[in-house]
Amino acid sequence: MEDLGAAFALALDLVLGGDPELVAIVGLSLAVSLSAVAIACLLGMPLGALLASVPFPGRPAAVVLLDALMGLPPVVVGLFVYILLSGAGPLGALRLLYTPQAMVLAQAILVTPIVAALSRELLAGLQEEYAEQLRSLGIGPWRAIPTLLWEGRFGLATAALAGFGRAIAEVGAVMIVGGNIKGVTRVMTTAIALETSKGEIALALALGLVLLALALLVTGSVAVLRGTAARLAHD
């Protein structure tokens, strides 16, 4: 209990103090996770729309597979990317292991199925509503994809947020492929793991609170943006 109280005080101190190391760690956390989510959205949303709109043999199996991939453990993704980027691996020549790019790659792999599966779920509902009307206008399943994505844009923001929440909170993948190198690949979650292992429980908790505040900030700004956009853009 005293740890909890100390943690709140410390968290406040950290934030108000503007400690440059903390600022760098927070910045890297945001940059890595937002980049990973951006990549995941660029790939996952069209994939979700495709699965929602275009019928093909094996689509039900593909949907089940995608839903299952949402539960991919970060450590497994981390190991997979490690094997890929390791000096002995197929992409070793790129020298990307222990860099932020490797962390972005790992988180993008982790998050893409989440964004794709949630997008598919949402857009399948829209597709059901729009399909006849779009076909009547001469728009087939492939051409419907961009329309569905645009029509679902406010709901898709939630899919992106779910992906961001997963990315910013995961530690297993970035620990393995980033290596938690001070000043280079240390992010909020690996810093929390490190402080915990040093027995600095209050500091670890304080960093956890900062992480929570960060997540709230991002989620909140998306909610505000979405509200404004919906009002302006004819929901």
Next chain:
Amino acid sequence: MIRLLVLLSLLLAAPAAGAAEDFIILQSTTSTRNSGLFDHLLPKFTAATGIEVRVVAVGTGQALKNARNGDGDALLVHAMERELAFVAAGHGVLRCDVMYNDFVIVGPAGDPAGIAGGRDAVAAFARIAATASPFVSRGDDSGTHTKERALWRLAGIDPTRAGRWYREAGAGMGATLNMAAAMEAYTLTDRASWIAFANKRDLQLLVEGDPRLFNQYGIILVNPARHPRVNFAAAKAFRDWLVGPEGQAAIAAFRVDGQQLFFPDADCG
């Protein structure tokens, strides 16, 4: 919003990661990092040479595996026999002893096995087993885990078959100490991690001073003949600095709470 995200990913995709042009990856152990040793040493080395050292802190077993894959330019670990085997297999070159400290046995103040004050680590392990007192093992193939298994062997005990009192954490030193503190269990730790650990609670240092608890750290360079992409020149510069007078003096000067944690004993023979 989307444009901002794309911009961010482009920024990250650019090759610029960190300011330093010249850097090496050092595969090392949690004990050296968690104690704060690297925060003390590395800025001095970087100031002297312009080379940045990026530390990946894992268990010794993991560090050796990563280095075998060519993921890293140098190793600073503590499991001498395995290090020599690593060099003999051609994975590493130019090994040196760098520094030492010792392992200690810590446990709950209540001390149900009654080992406090002893100097015989093997006898203490035997008592822990005989009284079936809780013991938390690293269980992660690290240098500390290697030492612990050697001590059990000397005591003639296979703890993994001994019963529920023996718990394998499969975690780093800090996490294992956290568990031991929470479970009021015994564990083996290097002295540096112990002194720097901030969440001791009821844990106390109970056994120390056995010569068999000696803990030697060594540096090895990843063999450039096997992994041509390693930054061998910079890694060698780091090794030479570390075993040279400046590095050795810096190691000796490092203190936590007034205590010296590592003792320089450079030997490249």
Next chain:
Amino acid sequence: MTDPSAILPLEVRGLALAFGGRAALAGLSFDLGREGLTVVLGANGAGKSVLLRVLHGLLRADRGRIRWNGRPPGAAVWRRQAMVFQKPVLLRRSVAANIDFALAARGLPRRARRRRLEAVLEGCGLGPLARRPARRLSGGEQQRVALARALALEPEILLLDEPTASLDPAATRAIESLLRDSRAAGTRILLVTHDVAQARRLAEEVIFLERGRVVEQGPAAAFFAAPRSAAARAYVEGRLPP
């Protein structure tokens, strides 16, 4: 003057379609001339909506023959049709953008789109609503937008599937008035309804369906004065079928 790409007249022979063993269309045949407003009447499940969807290419018949001005159905035919559904499906954007979307889908150049958009907004009395979010309009206004979107495509034939089934009288009146205007402007209209009063107000010709077949087809006046089949008689008089 006959346009060689015209799709009317229409000839339908022996159209059949079953869903899971239940026949929705059971050997249905009729002809449709170049002009006029034809109302398709019949009880629920008689096959009215299915017929429209088959004609529009949204469903495929199991058997039967459809000839549009002698040609089999295909994309070129469906492009010259437009359809209005019972429940208007509008996109999450403004009224004008909804109509422009349909025009763009047909591949019309920007200037032609703007001209048609302005004309149809004006013609359907939607000018003041042009910039409003389409989905926030009332049900009647939404259906008016859906109809305007269909008319903007300048179809040779307009298919409507119970367009006023869930609208109040004022909104229904607005839709009916627009249908009369388009009929007057030369658009062929095929309207499915189960509202006999609406059929009396609008129809020039009636096709009466029962269990997937055409049981009567003829001029509206004659049909309403003396339906020949027992089922049509019961339906027109508002009696429950036996």
